[in-house]
Amino acid sequence: MALTANSSSPMPLQEGSGNKLAILGGKPVRTGPFPSWPKIGDNEEKAWMAVLRKKEWCRLGVTPSYVTNLEEAWKKMTGAEYCLATASGTTALFTCLNALEIGPGDEVLVPPYTFVATINVVFLQHALPIFVDTDRDTFQMDSRKIEAAVTPQTRCILPVHMGGSAADMDTILAVGEKHKLAVLEDACQAHLAEWRNRKLGTLGDLGCFSFQASKNANCGEGGAILSNNLALIERCMSFHNNGRAPKEGYKFAYIVNGSNHRMTEFQGALFLEQVTRLEEQSRTREQNAAYLNKLLREIPGITPARMYDGCTRNAWHVFMLRYDKNHFAGLPRSRFLAALEAEGISNMAGYSPLNKEAFIKATLDSRSYKRIYSSKELAAYEERNHCPENDKLCEEAVFFYQAMFLGTKQDMDQIAEAIRKIQKQAPELLSRS
């Protein structure tokens, strides 16, 4: 397997022992840490203590409420008409599926390349997540394959804006409209990202966000639902507040079956401080990611995820790329990632193929699924569950985490430099494995 020498490299590697790969005992490209996450200041501490001392830790019946202010702030930042804060991104999705009355026998179109919560919530409704294969170029649900997956049982399309880039919303909304399917956007990674200059999470019937610790806007755990549909958001409000009528607070009267997925005042207060940094942090990520994109596109065998033309803004929750070992002397991805880590460049291998995870089989084999679906239906489901493109992608993907993009251009140069260094010495590294 030929190593493609990167002769056009703007930063030629110097010869000599100083350039030995760090994983083989050489000096790493980078010794310092990447920017830490999250960022905090005095205001976070003040806000937290203010909630503590106010002794109103749950928003029900409280005015003014931090959680209500969070909803107002998120509405303003996204342009949505309605917002409901929740305890997490998972519970936001769960609440939406309940508001949409997705239940046993229903099919929900999902991507296999996502965080597991997207799939878990569909199974929690005793519905069937139908996996639409991934477009390896973009890492998003392949919109060319959505319509073929629609059956009379299909109720909803649940696209994920993977990495903070956008799924192909033009096609998704068109297929949704044509087949009268709800569109629920999983925008849990896509804070402030856009499709044709509209914020992700505001294009479908409902859109969900996560404010969990790793996410671009964070209060430890938390989430939000956006909608422009009053009836739908009111159903969400009821469901997330034990089935009370919308905005009913502590009243002991219940109009629907529900659960408790309320956000605490602590989360609300912390988020309101954190979110003041979001726009500026997002711009920094965008600048650095665009620069890294340019650098990495010049390295043979490294293919950053393409953005659809309609994606006018990317949240860069993760920078996603494909690694082709054929351009690295056949060096397996795991060795490449370990060598990169040793050079001081943090990285992740991305997701495993969710549609093949053990929990799916276990769910289909469960007592309740066997009561709801005939063995013929369950066999047919397993027959449909193949995503060959996604399987390939899961073996090629490399992620760089959002906080790495909060620093300088020089940080980006070092990422590219480390990759080129490994590429150049891949044959030697392989022979030592």
Ligand SMILES: *Cc1c(COP(=O)(O)O)cnc(C)c1O
């Ligand atoms: C983080 C995430 C979720 C779940 O959010 P939590 O707040 O952790 O419950 C759902 N979907 C995607 C795509 C995510 O990245």
